[in-house]
Amino acid sequence: xxxxxxxxxxxxxxxxxxxxxxxxxxxxxxxxxxxxxxxxxxxxxxxxxxxxxxxxxxxxxxxxxxxxxxxxxxxxxxxxxxxxxxxxxxxxxxxxxxxxxxxxxxxxxxxxxxxxxxxxxxxxxxxxxxxxxxxxxxxxxxxxxxxxxxxxxxxxxxxxxxxxxxxxxxxxxxxxxxxxxxxxxxxxxxxxxxxxxxxxxxxxxxxxxxxxxxxxxxxxxxxxxxxxxxxxxxxxxxxxxxxxxxxxxxxxxxxxxxxxxxxxxxxxxxxxxxxxxxxxxxxxxxxxxxxxxx
Ligand SMILES: C[S@@+](CC[C@H](N)C(=O)[O-])C[C@H]1O[C@@H](n2cnc3c(N)ncnc32)[C@H](O)[C@@H]1O
Numbered sequence: 001x002x003x004x005x006x007x008x009x010x011x012x013x014x015x016x017x018x019x020x021x022x023x024x025x026x027x028x029x030x031x032x033x034x035x036x037x038x039x040x041x042x043x044x045x046x047x048x049x050x051x052x053x054x055x056x057x058x059x060x061x062x063x064x065x066x067x068x069x070x071x072x073x074x075x076x077x078x079x080x081x082x083x084x085x086x087x088x089x090x091x092x093x094x095x096x097x098x099x100x101x102x103x104x105x106x107x108x109x110x111x112x113x114x115x116x117x118x119x120x121x122x123x124x125x126x127x128x129x130x131x132x133x134x135x136x137x138x139x140x141x142x143x144x145x146x147x148x149x150x151x152x153x154x155x156x157x158x159x160x161x162x163x164x165x166x167x168x169x170x171x172x173x174x175x176x177x178x179x180x181x182x183x184x185x186x187x188x189x190x191x192x193x194x195x196x197x198x199x200x201x202x203x204x205x206x207x208x209x210x211x212x213x214x215x216x217x218x219x220x221x222x223x224x225x226x227x228x229x230x231x232x233x234x235x236x237x238x239x240x241x242x243x244x245x246x247x248x249x250x251x252x253x254x255x256x257x258x259x260x261x262x263x264x265x266x267x268x269x270x271x272x273x274x275x276x277x278x279x280x281x282x283x284x285x286x287x288x289x290x291x292x293x294x
Pocket of ligand 1: 005006007008028029030031032033034035036052053054055058078079080081098099100101102103125
């Protein structure tokens, strides 16, 4: 499992969080528990971890991976936007958000995130809550679909994609990732195809962001998490797409001043070595903020 689920920017993230013994640490996207395990190692013997994820399957893997540390760990299925309410008034020394999808979500065809494998068109991180990606592509009016694909996928040919989707769904509703990927590729057929990326990439990203409300309230959430920190505590975020990173960058810049110190003027990126071993790390951008001690 370890080779497949390499935590991104592990050393850099731990250094930025400045993890040390004692206190409460929060991993708001505990995923498969890679970063969490390292936080526990570095905060031993008495540091505690609150691990949050909205994906029940990911939490089950994390629970297994963190076995033996139960006394110091509390795992909760929730949205990271609910963390302030989960703290019970205790101020954490550090909070980590490693945004985006986990390799488990991408690799399991039945979760419906990947255009590389055929599976049900789902894409929900929390499978207890709707709507699915199929609901959106089968129901949204063409104009709304085009706007969504343009905004969240930064797809310049969004109108063409939306037209292709509506044409196809009038014949048969979309059920699988394979059907949607084939439709997008057909709609964008031509000399395009920048940098050899699959033409379905942007549309899939857009739907995933929409299905999971990934950008909704991110800025407000970061502000609430920063406010909840212990003085001297740190908020560290890894973003994987530019829309998300822009929000993190802007919020941190707005907060910087007498109460908060910006720890990263420019985002920390992966080195060539990590990229070779873990191609998904290529787009990761790490940023940090510190609450100034009174
Ligand atoms: C990139 S993975 C985290 C990997 C983890 N750091 C590790 O080392 O294994 C991102 C995780 O964030 C979760 N996630 C995304 N948005 C979330 C949200 N709003 N609330 C809670 N969890 C979320 C996903 O379900 C996924 O498991």
